[in-house]
Amino acid sequence: MAARSRFDTHEVFNQSPPYENVDLFASDGPLVEAVKANGGGGAGLMAALSAFGRHWGSAAMIALGREANENPPLLHAFDAKGFRSDSVAFHPAYHRLMGESIAAGLQASTWSESGRHAAAPSEVLRAARFYMTAQIETGHLCPITMTRAALAALAADPALLAKIAPKVLSRSYDPTLRPWWQKSGMTLGMGMTEKQGGTDVRANTTSATPNGEAYSVVGHKWFMSAPMSDAFLVLAQAPDGLTCFLLPRFRPDGSVNALRLQRLKDKLGNRSNASSEVEFADAFAWRVGAEGAGIRTILEMVQLTRLDCAVASAGLMRMALAQAVHHCRHRSAFGKRLIDQPMMRAVLADLALELEGAVALVMRLCRAFDRAADDAREAAYARLVTPAAKYWICKTAPAFIYEAMECLGGNGYVEESMLPRLYREAPVNAIWEGSGNVMCLDVLRALKGEAEADVAAALSHETGIALADGDAAGLDEAHPRSLVGKLALMASARALKASAPVAVADAFVRTRLTQSHATLYGTATLDPSVTQLLLQRALPEG
Ligand SMILES: Cc1cc2nc3c(=O)[nH]c(=O)nc-3n(C[C@H](O)[C@H](O)[C@H](O)COP(=O)(O)OP(=O)(O)OC[C@H]3O[C@@H](n4cnc5c(N)ncnc54)[C@H](O)[C@@H]3O)c2cc1C
Known part of the structure; x- marks a missing residue:
């Protein structure tokens, strides 16, 4: 320390040491007490939260958070020969953060195998972890939160939920660009916002036309974050009104689905997370819930x-x-x-x-x-x-x-x-x-x-x-x-x-x-x- 602080011209003193290698749980009195007061206070549970807090508060995790934001994702819309690629390249630090959060179950620990809400205090325990993770890196939590929340909407189609849930509940992060059923785990995104209206989704113009058992989606989304997710909940106008769909990156026959990533947003913050503009050119999608019940x-x-x-x-x-x-x-x-x-x-x-x-x-x-x-x-x-x-x-x-x-x-x-x-x-x-x-x-x-x-x-x-x-x-x-x-x-x-x-x-x-x-x-x-x-x-x- 003495060698580091002595310069040729001066000595460095009166600076605070780095805030790192801390237990983000045990050092946070209000958090500990709020977890206890809301049902999460078992000794084993608290010890596990503390281990999580030490891990995420380590200098190594803090460095990952910085690297993931200093090296934002890059869109590869086309390959060298002009074929569409529609992929996004992330820095290894982002992948590490995703892997850590998924291994800890932040994308699914509030759901049981059957897709029902897991027993209390699963929500409190997950939120305590989510709260600590957000202190270190928040951008990657966008796909994490969407993945965990999407199961609530998929409950409108129990058969689809039964197929998807095991892949979401898996604690394995698999970033490969492959059909979801071939992967060890999957993540989910959401596309509601269009150019002419975000809050007022009734103004959505993206259309969905019945096509056999599924639908064919044509239109766009002005904001669709985490575009490398394996499937997206998307709102589109079906014959009977605004409807929710699950639009996978790969069609059931294994071919790449027709998502065209146009651009990544250049954002104020949230830089480790990719937020795309996307077009759907007759994209394959399953309906989730009744036509007209999209909202x-x-x-x-x-x-x-x-x-x-x-x-x-x-x-x-x-x-x-x-x-x-x-x-x-x-x-x-x-x-x-x-x-x-x-x-x-x-x-x-x-x-x-x-x-x-x-x-x-x-x-x-x-x-x-x-x-x-x-x-x-x-x-x-x-x-x-x-x-x-x-x-x-x-x-x-x-x-x-x-x-x-x-x-x-x-x-x-x-x-x-x-x-x-x-x-x-x-x-x-x-x-x-x-x-x-x-x-x-x-x-x-x-x-x-x-x-x-x-x-x-x-x-x-x-x-x-x-x-x-x-x-x-x-x-x-x-x-x-x-x-x-x-x-x-x-x-x-x-x-x-x-x-x-x-x-x-x-x-x-x-x-x-x-x-x-x-x-x-x-x-x-x-x-x-x-x-x-x-x-x-x-x-x-x-
Ligand atoms: C980084 C980033 C990532 C995003 N990722 C996604 C994504 O993955 N998927 C997705 O679907 N969307 C995404 N969004 C879009 C986001 O959800 C919308 O921007 C947001 O919902 C607002 O919609 P809008 O931009 O169309 O604004 P508008 O709907 O035009 O709203 C503009 C303002 O008007 C206010 N307003 C609206 N209606 C009323 C009213 N009746 N009375 C008073 N005030 C009102 C709103 O509060 C807002 O302040 C993302 C946005 C950002 C910034």
Whole structure:
């Protein structure tokens, strides 16, 4: 260390050591407690999460995350002779990350062999792993989340599900370009968004014409991520309306299906992940669910990817906060460590409190998914709180990460610190799978929908917001953001009461609900003992 720090011209000191070779689970007090509070607390389960946390927090895994983003995927639309190739080349680091996540079951561990939801607490345990993985590399989680969520939509066709599920449940990552039935494992993507409309998928113009037992699809998708997936859930207009299809890369006769990859998007962040523009030139596809039921069918999938957006955004926030606390523990200015400077303590503690609420909320939400099949109120909670959590946490993440970045000063603005990557990554979780306004409208829809009574009961039980008969119908469609923000905060407070120390839950309620929290962090007034507690829970010292 001494040799590394001595230069001809100066000596290097007062810099924080790299934040690496850490246990992403055991060092994260709020996560440990939220997992326990939501059913994941068995000793063996916690030990396994800790082993996972050490592995993903190793210097080697952090390096893979960096390499996968410094070497983004390349489209090979044609080969040297002008024949179509329609393939994407990824850096080996991306393949390693995919292999690791699939070996850990992030693409399927919430499903049983029969394609039903696996026993509780599978959702909580997977989310804890997903949260840790997101801290290291988020781009590859796009195909991982789509693969796990797609099975929910495929349930609309039990025969198709039975064929596909074993390949999805396999813990083997097989990136070869071969028919899925010849592979040791498969991944799934999704194509809904077209040029003329993404949110409003009813505007889709891609058509599907019956062709024997299957359909022939003609049209395009303006965004279709992970185009090297083995099959895609795609929306297209069939004779009886918008319908969901499974469109494989290879037709059943083994020939390459007619997907034409036009271009890869040049994106703000999410650079390890390939997001393509694609055309379908009479592509083969199986129908999933009834003709005309496309939106209902694919929403089963989207509910799960929305949950993952919230979990991943909380993960990005966690890595930013951990880096900030770690740095401030090692960096001094004006004769004191930054973490002992009163105003820096206020900023870090306020950030830590924000994240406490987010982690408690996503883990509570996962418990609802774990129990939804047997408990109508938990199902209603999942229906209502998923769009609210996705809205609130994904919208919070960019400003949160920006503030954490500033805690590292100039070092935080430089690529090696990882903070710029976290910052660039954050907005996409708010945009895809339904953007902010759309999430708010979805909360209103849940309040006015078929399960209105169950949803109102879940709302009142979890947040104390009581809607009288007829209130939901009169909710203001122009300003649901304040209602949905309040719902997310109240649900977070309730979740914190079940998982965190009373002092933390009380501080959250006081600074976020009783008082209104300013848009900038560090403005909440916290008791010094609560500040100390929050910082120690965020990252134990020593
Ligand atoms: C990196 C990346 C990868 C993606 N990958 C995929 C993929 O794999 N598959 C896929 O299908 N799509 C994918 N998408 C597309 C994404 O899901 C859409 O961009 C998103 O759903 C928004 O649709 P849009 O872009 O058409 O915007 P629009 O639908 O035009 O929406 C624009 C804005 O208007 C708001 N808005 C819409 N309706 C209303 C309303 N009624 N009231 C108030 N506000 C409203 C929205 O919230 C949004 O802020 C990806 C996007 C990105 C950025």
